[in-house]
Amino acid sequence: MPYLAIVTALALLEYVGISLLVGRARGKYGIKAPATSGDPVFERTFRVHQNTLEQLMIFLPSLWLFGTYVSAVWGALIGLVFIVGRVLYVQGYIADPEKRGMGFGIGFLANIVLLVGGLIGALLVLVTASA
Amino acid sequence: MPYLAIVTALALLEYVGISLLVGRARGKYGIKAPATSGDPVFERTFRVHQNTLEQLMIFLPSLWLFGTYVSAVWGALIGLVFIVGRVLYVQGYIADPEKRGMGFGIGFLANIVLLVGGLIGALLVLVTASA
Amino acid sequence: MPYLAIVTALALLEYVGISLLVGRARGKYGIKAPATSGDPVFERTFRVHQNTLEQLMIFLPSLWLFGTYVSAVWGALIGLVFIVGRVLYVQGYIADPEKRGMGFGIGFLANIVLLVGGLIGALLVLVTASA
Numbered sequence: 001m002p003y004l005a006i007v008t009a010l011a012l013l014e015y016v017g018i019s020l021l022v023g024r025a026r027g028k029y030g031i032k033a034p035a036t037s038g039d040p041v042f043e044r045t046f047r048v049h050q051n052t053l054e055q056l057m058i059f060l061p062s063l064w065l066f067g068t069y070v071s072a073v074w075g076a077l078i079g080l081v082f083i084v085g086r087v088l089y090v091q092g093y094i095a096d097p098e099k100r101g102m103g104f105g106i107g108f109l110a111n112i113v114l115l116v117g118g119l120i121g122a123l124l125v126l127v128t129a130s131a
Numbered sequence: 132m133p134y135l136a137i138v139t140a141l142a143l144l145e146y147v148g149i150s151l152l153v154g155r156a157r158g159k160y161g162i163k164a165p166a167t168s169g170d171p172v173f174e175r176t177f178r179v180h181q182n183t184l185e186q187l188m189i190f191l192p193s194l195w196l197f198g199t200y201v202s203a204v205w206g207a208l209i210g211l212v213f214i215v216g217r218v219l220y221v222q223g224y225i226a227d228p229e230k231r232g233m234g235f236g237i238g239f240l241a242n243i244v245l246l247v248g249g250l251i252g253a254l255l256v257l258v259t260a261s262a
Numbered sequence: 263m264p265y266l267a268i269v270t271a272l273a274l275l276e277y278v279g280i281s282l283l284v285g286r287a288r289g290k291y292g293i294k295a296p297a298t299s300g301d302p303v304f305e306r307t308f309r310v311h312q313n314t315l316e317q318l319m320i321f322l323p324s325l326w327l328f329g330t331y332v333s334a335v336w337g338a339l340i341g342l343v344f345i346v347g348r349v350l351y352v353q354g355y356i357a358d359p360e361k362r363g364m365g366f367g368i369g370f371l372a373n374i375v376l377l378v379g380g381l382i383g384a385l386l387v388l389v390t391a392s393a
Contacts, residue, residue: 002384002391005327009381012320016377019316033359034302034309040165047165049316054150054180056319057187058143065136097164115147119140122133129133171296178296185281185311188318189274196267228295246278250271253264260264 004067007079008060014083015052018090022049041094048093052086055107062114069121075114082110134207135198139191142214146183149221153180172225179224183217186238193245200252206245213241266329269341270322276345277314280352284311303356310355314348317369324376331383337376344372 022045025031029039036046059082067075089103153176156162160170167177190213198206220234284307287293291301298308321344329337351365 002331002388005331005384006381006388008323009327009377009384012323012377013381016320016374033355033362034305036309043165047167053316053319054184057184058147060323061139061143061191065140069133069136093164100164112147115140115143119137119144122136122140126133126137174296178298185315188315189278192270192274192322196271200264200267224295231295243278246271246274250268250275253267253271257264257268 001067001072003072003076004064004079007063007076007083011056011059011079011083011086014086015056018049018052018086021045021090021094044094044097048090051089051104055082055086055111058111058115059107062111062118065118065122066114068118069125070117078110078114082107082114085110132198132203134203135195135210138194138207138210138214142187142190142210142217145214145217146187149180149183149217152176152221152225175225175228179221182220182235186213186217186242189242189246190238193242193249196249196253197245199249200256201248209241209245213238213245216241263329263334265334265338266326266341269325269338269345273318273321273341273345273348276348277311277318280307280311280314280348283307283352283356306356306359310352313351313366317344317348317373320373320377321369324373324380327380327384328376330380331387332379340372340376344369344376347372 022042025039025042025045026033029042031038031042037043059079063075063079063082066078085103085106085108087103089100089107092099092101092103153173156170156173156176157164160173162169162173168174190210194206194210194213197209216234216237216239218234220231220238223230223232223234284304287301287304287307288295291304293300293304299305321341325337325341325344328340347365347368347370349365351362351369354361354363354365
């Protein structure tokens with residue numbers, strides 16, 4: 001299923017890009033490791049990175065469950081929505097934490113569709129196999 | 132292997148539920164993003180969420196290794212033990228950090244069984260294939 | 263593909279080992295949960311654990327993409343480089359945060375090779391299938 005693989009790799013490249021933003025902010029605002037606070041823009045960038053890690057833990061398995069039990073093509077398309085949502089989240093949050101809602105919401109909604117859809121698809125396989 | 136898929140989805144739904152607890156605590160105790168401290172109950176909820184992320188990074192791959200190389204049914208059952216252990220961990224930790232031990236221990240033990248069992252199963256496949 | 267499974271399990275055992283270092287540092291320096299600061303060596307150990315979580319989120323999917331679309335044997339070997347890089351990172355960072363660069367760099371480079379290689383491999387499968 002190369003579609004799911006390609007979307008997986010794109011989401012991880014986005015995550016690597018966000019980690020580079022954290023490293024750059026660390027240098028720019030003079031926050032020496034292991035500190036993770038001391039400047040508001042650094043702290044927002046750090047939280048954006050952390051939150052993306054949290055969302056990827058839901059996204060990647062859910063993408064593959066949905067792709068396996070429902071549809072690889074639809075899974076990949078919803079996966080692209082997640083990736084775009086994260087771009088909006090990063091831009092919104094770093095500009096102003098109050099503006100993080102829309103980007104977060106788009107990514108979260110994509111995750112829930114993949115997760116609940118994948119669960120239903122797997123349950124249907126189980127029910128069909130037992131029938 | 133729908134058993135492993137279903138347990139994966141249930142563990143992720145539990146994790147989404149814990150993230151909603153963090154959001155609710157953020158509102159209830161007035162901790163504005165990007166802050167992650169300022170109230171003891173918020174801080175416990177935040178740590179519970181973070182620790183669950185850390186445990187899921189071990190749990191999900193180990194579940195699938197064990198399910199692939201040892202037994203999907205047993206893997207799924209041990210996975211359910213992990214999910215129940217996390218419920219006890221959340222309840223214990225938020226009530227009192229000193230009470231986090233049992234729930235943590237149950238989930239951690241389930242993870243170690245899946246991880247070490249999966250590794251042994253994969254090594255046996257390698258040895259058998261070479262024999 | 264038992265090679266990828268074995269490297270996955272070894273990387274997770276290393277991560278479990280690092281989590282035990284955090285627990286030991288928590289006891290040794292008297293940092294009571296949910297606190298995550300209060301002693302420089304504890305804070306470094308905590309950050310080492312957190313950073314390893316971040317890198318595993320890239321490493322594990324990339325290892326399997328590379329192993330599936332490029333080469334399981336080469337994927338596993340590059341995976342071992344990641345695991346060794348993490349050992350150097352842990353030792354360097356806990357001794358002195360300024361010494362974390364080399365170990366981090368080795369693991370990060372391994373991740374990028376697996377991720378970009380896996381993406382290219384998946385794209386080639388897509389192009390070949392369309393041709």
